[in-house]
Amino acid sequence: MFLDDLLTERAQRRRASHRMGLVLVALLACIVMVGGLATKSRAETAVPTVAETTSVTEPAGYVRPNDMGTGALLFPSREPGYFVEAPRLSTDVAIDVSGPVIRTRVTQRFLNPSKGWVEGTYVFPLPEDSAVDTLKMQIGERFIAGEIKPREEARQVYEQAKAEGKKAALLEQQRPNIFTNQVANIGPGETIVVQIEYQSATKQSDGLYSLRFPMVVAPRYNPAPVVQTVDIDRASGYAVSDPVPDRDKITPPVLDPKTNAKVNPVTLTVTLGAGFPLGEVKSAFHEVNVETVDPATRRITLKAESVPADKDFELTWRAEAGKSPYAGLFRETVDGKTYLMAFVTPPVGTESPVKPKREIVFVIDNSGSMSGPSIEQARDSLALAISRLSPEDRFNVIRFDDTMTVHFPQLVAATPDNRENAIAFVRSLTAEGGTEMLPALQAALRTQGPVAAGALRQVVFLTDGAIGNEEQLFTEISAHRGDARVFTVGIGSAPNTYFMTKAAEVGRGTFTLIGSESQVAERMGALFQKLEQPAMTDIAATFDGAAAGDITPNPMPDLYRGEPVTLTAELASAAPTGKLQITGRAGDQPWRVEMDIAKASDGSGIAKLWARRKIDDLEASAYALPDPAVLDKKIETVALAHHLVSRVTSLVAVDITPSRPAGAPITSTDVPLNLPAGWDFGKVYGEPGSTGTVPMQKAMALPAPVIEMAEAVASKMQAAPTARAASLLAEQSAEVALPQTATLADRHILMGLMLIAFAIMVGAGYAFLRDDLARYIGANRTGGRA
Template sequence: MSIIDRYTAGAARPRGWSHSLAFFLTFACLVLLLLAGFIRHTRAETAPVPAGLVTLGDIESGALLFKSTEPGKYVPAPLLATDVKIDVSGPIARARVTQRFINPGDGWVEGKYIFPLPEDSAVDTLKMVIGDRVIEGKIKEKEEARQIYEEAKADGKKASLVEQQRPNVFTNSVANIGPGETIVVQIEYLQTARRDGDTFSLRFPMVVAPRYTPKEANPQFVDFEPGSSGWGDVLPPERDDTLEQPPVLRPEMGNVNPVSLKVSLDAGFPLGDVASPHHEVMIERDGKRAATIALKDELVPANKDFELTWKPAATKAPTAALFRERVGKEDYLLVMLTPPSGDVQPEAKPREAIFVIDNSGSMSGPSMDQAKESLLWALDRLKPGDTFNVIRFDDTLTVLFPDAVPAHGENLAVAKKFVKGLEANGGTEMLPALRAALTDRRSGNEDRVRQVVFLTDGAITNERELFSEITSNLGRSRLFTVGIGSAPNSYFMTRASEAGRGTFTHIGNEQQVVERMSELFEKLGNPVMTDIIATWPDSRTTESWPNPVPDLYKGEPVVLSARMPEAKGTLTLKGEVAGEPWEVRMSLDKGEPRPGIGKLWARRKIEQLEADARIEGDWERNDKAITAVALEHHLVSRLTSLVAVDVTPTRPDGEKLTSKDMPVNLPEGWDYDKVFGEQTIPASQRAQMKQGVMAFASYAPAPPPQADAGGLQPVSLSLPQTATDAPALIHSGILALLVGMALSALWWLRRHWSATAWARRAR
């Protein structure tokens, strides 16, 4: 008789015991079967994968993963943390940018990070820290530096290479970062603070915004050799000047590349207001002239530019500054002079104002709102005698009126309705809009001042083509650029306004619209400071930049850099301010000694040589001069790079090296789908930008602080660890689920057996 038969037959002693035994045996069998299946599943899940590749189950902390060619397997991307220290002394700033490259995976990697710096930065220092050793970077011609780096990478040596793509866009490549290893790279640069009236400002860009590349064929040329009998060969395309762009993460996937930042400010005069328009900061005053500024949050995502502004106390700001540096057998000078605005203002001429507004996809969100609000504000400030027109562009173009029309009520109403209805979408085909704005139907008319106000984020790659258009077809127009958004292309905006003999204004948020547009319209409505001539003691041995001195607007200082055998004698500046003659003299031997003036001079000279090459088209002659200046002053340029190489190979022979670009954040306020929509960017470029896949969007914890290495103190960033021991928790959860299912099944069987036994006894 079976246990069940005896139970249902009502046997005295075995009934309770047989029920417990059945329950125990059934439970044990089910658990063993489930555990066996679970173990097989776990073993299959953790099967060995190729070196350097991981599965999602392998990840035990926050990691950024790239898809590999093998399904379900990923390459852990190197992570990045950045610390910025900026020391401001008078109008001169020296910044130290520490980039900590972290390899969270178990393979060897090469990390490549594309990052922005101020467009006037003179990058002169590269240091690579490995343990307690510091390796100084050397300046080389670009191709030579690249070759040195590639050879070191192939030999398994740690190496770093800093290259310039644009004056405000750089790349840092770091080779042979070992499993779980961190390499610290420090970059230093010099720049001058900007002055506008009584306000001084400094910007540190944090993210390279995605740039639109116009859809044009790369031209090729046919070469006809002498005696070719009419047959020629098609030459390969000229050097590709497109901007290399990093993959961009979708905002909902989180942020990468955390940044800490601190500024030590010594203004040289009593400080008044100190503020940061786009970040919350803590300000500690140190006496009347100095302050320390730090981010309120220890770490912020690298998704918008940092800006610092400061003003003098109740008294007016100093009108002149003179600094000098002796390098070798020569003196270098930096002169900053703010002319008075003049008590008597001549009657301003009526203007022909051409407003150009960018409504491409990159302007979507707050940027579009800021641009529209700025333009509506400008339309309200036009005077009855003015004329105007409005041009909008994305990858199409609309010119509102056939020609500039009088600024009266009906025309303004049509324009305002047009502006309010604009939406951001499409590509950024800027060149046709610029050509339309510079088309002047009354080029000989001197009764009006023709001013082009260009509102855009400048998110394009064909800057050289646009500069050429400005210098070739500016005519009597003056170009005023208004940079919109959290991360504008300040290099393009600044150089375009300089080439257009206008000014650059940045509007980073809606709170700045009225203030910044008011300042711009005050400049537009006031006569320029014209015909400025700088006369040096010995013009034959003095080399100064810019040359000639450009026209200036109200509140803007004359900024000159000069090199001469000895700083002595008197500098004389002459010009007209508000129609009145103006002259000032300055003794050159009174300059305050300050390091870095020579490098700032060299940077200004390189800028001038680049501008001359764009205008003259003689790149070969100017390139030789640029290379010579950059090598002499140890500066990164379009033609020179900094490279640092460790002498000892660290990557074992046979170990594979994986190379990946490090993703960047989308600038704050940008709409990812508008920027990377199917109709926005060519497929090849879109694929390049989307190559980064975020599996876990979080920061890895920073390794322990390193000791001081040769006077260099690598920063230790305490990054939040947002992940858990995922595999252990997943396995525990599955096991708990299986046990729960087994207990539920046994509970049902026991109730079923009990009910059956009760029914039989009842019969």
């Protein structure tokens, strides 16, 4: 009995101490969890602020220079980092096509609707190959014209003029296809007329000629969402008050396209001198009137009442059936030098009727910089490319980071099995590690065995190009390429396009840019067509009998189906004689064309086209030069000689206003201004025939919608009381976006701790109540039995 009691007592004591322990553990877990919850809820209080600010990021009517699809004048807005578009009063576009050369003159008139001084930025997107050479402006009553200068010097002249309160403008190339024109010291209520001229070449493919003019208008003046600015109190970290309480009352008017057409009239005239009898002339997206001047010349105007489509203006034309030229030679003499432009369309018969056999080596970059959407796009693109191969083709896949894997030991036939196998390999890739591109490139170029007879070797490189040893790679490509063509595919939102464009040029392939998932199918499709149907390779041009000229592009790229060979050249003498020879190879068949230089027809603007292409060639050869300053100097020399805006030269505007005769009234509202000789701004004032004089802006009554729009814009603008302050405001608007600088590490740790605490709590709670529960259930059972 005693022993029994003792045992029970001891067991009870042990159980009690166990219970005590469990209670403690549960309590501890509870504390941890409550603590975690408190921190979490604290973090969440910051979240509503987050949601509000993100909705403010794109307020209606506020734009950024990159949004602009057409020419626009931007003023700094009250939202730092954003701009507002100046009301565009009218636009006149005159396009002059003479043979292969397109000369475009754009004249636009804007209004400064504010009651203060501003510095504006005129943004104009252009086709990649355009050469900008002329800038003329009228600001209020002052006329200024651009002069070409080295970039730094131009900037100094501009800053100087700006600081002195003078009207000034500076046209710089930001990227090959984006030009910006800063305009200083625009006074209150002044109108601004900007006129720029540029030159480009007609596009030609399959006998179809085309030109394009950017007319897309970014969505403007949409109904405003709730606009709220968050002002963060530094001490508490929370938003306290809205600094501009009446902000949401500024409801910008909604412009429907019809009103917009009236408010912002666009006149567009194309004088099409094709140089051959014209067949069909078509505008894809806009209604036009086509007037026949003579068999080879048309005058095309936009139908006045037509609503401008929100698309680029595109004009295409063909020669009359059977009269399509297959070759052409034009020339221009400038400063004792002759500039030639030649094009030849290889005859259709030389194209091989069957698809050539191909040997493709795919190289995919799966380094750490590709992580996220980039690697997904690369995988999709590559899988698509592999699935398009036909069984006669042979292929291999190489992946690299700081290590490298060659998937098949050698090139294999693209049988369904091999394709499946390779696609599975590609799908399994993850982005990690460094970028050691050279070994992969060497493997692709050197170790894949000799090229089979009659086959085409193609290397397709998918990467973001985040590398530092570009020169080494270019050298490798040019030294070991052999007959292979290197195609680069740029992946991600900000790939190293410099590297990839040049690598493709050196490798005689093309560069394809894939910026988002949605572009994969379309862009890769276009690349496949090129890969599958090369028309002519090894193209070279030589002069027979004439002094060797400077030929661009150099080297000549391969031709694809329906494309002509187009080249420009500079010859030293004013009246050269001799022959221009172009040779190439279509499949196994050699091809050769000769043209007599003396018989070239005159064309204007060819020198500028040559200069523009020469600059491209110089940029492309940058990797071969030891010193970038040498390259800059070479480009500067060409650009200055031909009055072109380039990466190293800018147009800076000088005030050339004709001086007012002494005694004339200083500000008179109805005296028309005299335009400098040779200037033509008449069209943007809506008064045909008024060339030579323009009315003062105050004399013109603005239509009601314009006034309404002007008020809406003025309410968003940040205008300054003085010219000097205006430039400071403009400066504030150029700003740097900051990256995400929070990790989820703390969050992970917190959530992990909470999960553990939860599990312990439940476990401990259950263990604590287990005996009671068992007894309870047991009691129930016994009760039931009884």
